[in-house]
Amino acid sequence: MSSESELTEPSSDEYEIEPSQEDSKKRKPKPSSTYTIKNSLKQPTTASYPTDWLAKQMKSGDIKVDPEYQRNVVWSDAKQSKLIDSILRNFYVPPVLFCISEDSSGNQTRICIDGKQRLTSIRRFLDGLIPHKDGKLSLYFKQADSTKAVRLLPEPLRKQFRNKTLVCIEYRDLSPIHEREMFQRVQLGMALTTGEQLQSFDGPMAQFAHKMHSELFDSAHIETPMCLAIERGRGFQNLIQIIACIARLPEYTHATHIQQTKLLQCQGMSPEKIKEIQHKSERALRLLKTIATNPELCSVAFSLPPRVSRNSPVEFCFSVLLIAMRMDNPGTGPKQLAEAIGEMRAAMRAVHVDMRSNSVVSGSFWNYITGAHHETPQPGPSSQSTSATPSMKKLKINAPPTPQSPTRSNRPEPSKPLTDTKPRPKAMPRSESSAQFQSIFSTPNAGPSQAL
Structure with a gap:
């Protein structure tokens, strides 16, 4: 008889329990641990355009600065001139944000989402409507009104300004919803009025x-x-x-x-x-x-x-x-x-x-x-019943004077003196030093020099 057991060794598969159908239904695949961004936009491109080119594109209509959601021109002339000074002195100017759309003929139109005030300032300066200010000196790019004498910017500086460039961020093929949402997001730091906020809705x-x-x-x-x-x-x-x-x-x-x-x-x-x-x-x-x-x-x-x-x-x-x-x-x-x-x-x-x-x-x-109230409403605390209305006038009534009561006099009675006529007792000094001080200054026509 062999010393080794003739029984076959159990395989590892015999001890594995097959999952039931109910367990397989309850099990759900684990979600992926990798986070992904949804509904993202296409990566924008960055370009730099000369001020002269931007102004010409605005005049031709290839750059639109007045979409429905945009606000009006709110910068004053002084603030616009300040931007011109920043461009001439190479100070930082924030980028302009465009959305580019292309028609069937391949013509491109740039819609200004952010930067309308900057673009308008550049165009007005090139048209001679606002000056470059250096202290009290005002220098214009050109003479817009022939009847008004102005001082012009030297030609080398005019040429420099034409060639100054602005950085522009350009998105392509944005939907109207994304375009308006982009405007709302970039304007979060701006003081928009309620009406300007309402203009950015779509529907x-x-x-x-x-x-x-x-x-x-x-x-x-x-x-x-x-x-x-x-x-x-x-x-x-x-x-x-x-x-x-x-x-x-x-x-x-x-x-x-x-x-x-x-x-x-x-x-x-x-x-x-x-x-x-x-x-x-x-x-x-x-x-x-x-x-x-x-x-x-x-x-x-x-x-x-x-x-x-x-x-x-x-x-x-x-x-x-x-x-x-x-x-x-x-x-x-x-x-x-x-x-x-x-x-x-x-x-x-x-x-x-x-x-x-x-x-x-x-x-x-x-x-x-x-017609809920047929009578004229009465004025409240913040209102007044006006006498300036055409139907209401002040009337002066000539009536006999009212007889005065014999017990009353028209003249006011003289007021009684507030001071008491009875002499008040003198206050006793509290200490020896106080008594000495009182004896010096309470004597008529006595002063410090006499006491000393």
Whole structure:
């Protein structure tokens, strides 16, 4: 018999337990430990272009500095001249940010996302509209006005400025959403107004607001006869406020900044609701344009009282709301609407001194439109009942004098003296030194020299 066991050794496979189907279903593949960036943009390119080339591209339209989301030119002439001085002295100038698009013919267009103020300053200097300032000395690139004598920059310095280059960062094929997001990101450190922030949104409502802004202000220029302030996005902000209020008619709710943002993002609105709001807003705004562009109707609706230079945004807003509420009434046309707007503004200015868009003033306007209060509203703490209204005058009444009571005299009684006539006892000195001091200075006509 052999000493070694004749039994076969167990293989390692016999002790392995096969996983059940349930266990295999519960097991999930482990996520990859490598982090990846999603939705990244294409790598931009860097280029340097001469100032003269940039100005020519702006004039030809190959560089666009006025996309819808951009703000207006806000730099003063002094700040623009400071940039020209920085370029001439080789100081650092931040890069200009472009988005390049190409049409089917291969023509390239550069849209300025950041750097509009710098490019505008360069173009205005080359056109002779602003000078280079060195202390009190002002030197122009060229003479823009032949009737005005100016001192010109020497030709060698003019040639140097033409050849000065600006660093430009260029993105290609950005979508409109990425383009606007890029603008919002690079402007985080800038002091943008609320209207300029609203201009950077995109969507059906934002596009409609830009369309009406272009029709009312860029084409018809109704801000001039209506005496409105529209700079730095104020006109766009007023339109968004109006559209947000029209969206809630026949009720009125003061549209906050959050509600205006939701309107631009079309939150909770169906396509049918969006079209309905746009249609009603367009009708009301075009009736306003008809009134504003007619000198006779505009003077009836938007004439200013003395010592007032412009109409307030709340007057602009509720003028459009009045039109939206009454434009479908029988026999109501531009003339009747202009008269109603003029009467409403006169009534509100007779009550409110400070025409701000707050709950008190807005409530008075809305009550006037809906006729909730037929009586003239009484002025509150921030308002006054004006005597300058044409319908209210100060009246001088000649009435007999009221007889005086015999117990009263018209002359005021003489006031009693405040000092007590009784002599007060002299205070006793507290110490020997105090007594000595009192004996020296309390003697009439005695001074320190006599005591000594």
